[in-house]
Amino acid sequence: MSILFIKNMVCNRCIMVIQNELEKIGLDFTHIKLGEVTLTRELSAEDKKLLEAVLIPLGFEVIDDKKSRIIEKIKNIIIDLVHHQDNDTKKNLSDLLSDQLNHDYNYLSNLFSEVEGTTIEKYFIAQKIEKIKELLVYDELSLSEIALRLNYSSVAYLSNQFKKVTGLTPSYFKQIREEKRKPLDQCK
Structure with missing residues (x-):
């Protein structure tokens, strides 16, 4: 094998x-x-x-190479955590990565930043923002439910982070997405 x-x-x-x-x-x-x-x-x-x-x-x-494997494993753990699990873990991301990859978090963080040109934290936030966008477009959960699902301490914190990254509030993002998705019979 x-x-x-x-x-x-x-x-x-x-x-x-x-x-x-x-x-x-x-x-x-x-x-x-x-x-x-x-x-x-x-x-x-x-x-x-x-x-x-x-x-x-x-x-x-x-x-x-070993370093690229570690970087890819970090990304896959984060993607799995954000997109494929009900993020009910209360474990710190740094502890989770250290435990799963059997490396000190400082080593992982420095390696990731050196190779990817961004921090693990920024990558994690970017994945969470993408998940928020997806959930907003699906329109099945309230902002409070989204915040809870993605382990945000409050809707305000989620909204602030979303605006900082995208330049839009979650409600404005949702509004402009809905305007783009008009039914065919309403298009000119």
């Missing part, structure tokens, strides 16, 4: 695409999750070239 690390896997659809491509080229695997594929055997140089030829046009990339 071997583990393959793949860059830019951010959602369940990415997992399905990777799964389909692996099946097409005949590479057997036992498990796929964000950023990682567990193969039943080591890849030959030829297999690796074939895999890269298939993945790169789709926006994915095989990661070979």
Whole structure:
């Protein structure tokens, strides 16, 4: 068995695409999750070239070096935390990352900033803002429910952070999104 690390896997659809491509080229695997594929055997140089030829046009990339793997794992943990879990964890992000990656948070933070040009915290906030946008567009939850789901201490804090990042209040963002989505029979 071997583990393959793949860059830019951010959602369940990415997992399905990777799964389909692996099946097409005949590479057997036992498990796929964000950023990682567990193969039943080591890849030959030829297999690796074939895999890269298939993945790169789709926006994915095989990661070979240790630092890039750590960065991708940080991103995947944050994406999973924000987008795929009901964020009920009360654990500090720094503790969560340190525990899951078995590295000191200062090391992870410095590495992330050095490679990505932004902080882990800013990346985390950007992911939360994207999730807020998504939930506002779905229009199924109130702002209070969104704040609760994403572990904001208050609606005011969520609104302030949203405005700081996007330049818009959540209600104005929702309003302009609704104006863009007029029913076809109301368009001129």
